[in-house]
Amino acid sequence: DAGITQSPRHKVTETGTPVTLRCHQTENHRYMYWYRQDPGHGLRLIHYSYGVKDTDKGEVSDGYSVSRSKTEDFLLTLESATSSQTSVYFCAISEGQGRGGQPEAFFGQGTRLTVV
Amino acid sequence: AQTVTQSQPEMSVQEAETVTLSCTYDTSENNYYLFWYKQPPSRQMILVIRQEAYKQQNATENRFSVNFQKAAKSFSLKISDSQLGDTAMYFCAFMKHEVDVTEYGNKLVFGAGTILRVKS
Numbered sequence: 393d394a395g396i397t398q399s400p401r402h403k404v405t406e407t408g409t410p411v412t413l414r415c416h417q418t419e420n421h422r423y424m425y426w427y428r429q430d431p432g433h434g435l436r437l438i439h440y441s442y443g444v445k446d447t448d449k450g451e452v453s454d455g456y457s458v459s460r461s462k463t464e465d466f467l468l469t470l471e472s473a474t475s476s477q478t479s480v481y482f483c484a485i486s487e488g489q490g491r492g493g494q495p496e497a498f499f500g501q502g503t504r505l506t507v508v
Numbered sequence: 509a510q511t512v513t514q515s516q517p518e519m520s521v522q523e524a525e526t527v528t529l530s531c532t533y534d535t536s537e538n539n540y541y542l543f544w545y546k547q548p549p550s551r552q553m554i555l556v557i558r559q560e561a562y563k564q565q566n567a568t569e570n571r572f573s574v575n576f577q578k579a580a581k582s583f584s585l586k587i588s589d590s591q592l593g594d595t596a597m598y599f600c601a602f603m604k605h606e607v608d609v610t611e612y613g614n615k616l617v618f619g620a621g622t623i624l625r626v627k628s
Binding site for chain 1: 512514541543550551552553555558560599603605606613614615616617618619620621
């Protein structure tokens with residue numbers, strides 16, 4: 393299994409509080425991604441990173457920010473959590489096709505976040 | 509933008525029988541990849557099978573096979589000899605084919621998923 397660790401695995405927080413989810417990889421892959429999973433929507437891309445300090449928005453980025461100060465860590469922050477951000481969050485990593493990598497992504501175990 | 513549609517929210521099948529999950533997609537790209545992921549109750553995302561759009565031959569992995577119809581933009585998953593362990597959510601997903609090192613690749617677009625229940 394790819395070395396991807398998400399923390400925490402479960403979190404309950406109150407509306408309006410800041411929340412940070414962490415993704416840590418030991419594979420030295422260039423690309424890292426944050427997805428959210430919701431019933432009826434599958435997984436949707438929030439933000440992704442293509443290198444240290446290089447990030448970009450995905451499909452559902454409003455209300456989220458990310459940071460990547462090291463190759464191995466990708467943080468997702470909810471500045472002021474809302475009930476609509478209750479979801480399961482997945483981190484994924486890949487090497488990228490253009491650099492000789494395979495067209496595939498490896499996923500962490502997910503974080504269930506509940507905003508009450 | 510690409511979209512992926514799974515029109516079957518839930519399906520059930522008897523153990524040892526065959527079941528087919530449907531997926532359609534929309535894209536203007538000519539080269540791309542299609543995937544089926546399995547998500548059991550453990551929540552882990554497991555790659556089941558991958559199809560390269562420029563390959564006409566349908567991919568197979570043991571009991572799992574696909575029917576890829578590029579012109580129709582259809583990508584169905586057939587599970588033969590269904591087992592209780594196949595009970596899971598199944599996601600169809602799309603990925604562009606990217607060869608330029610300046611492209612920021614391997615972003616996946618997912619369908620809404622199909623819950624498959626295998627009954628004994």
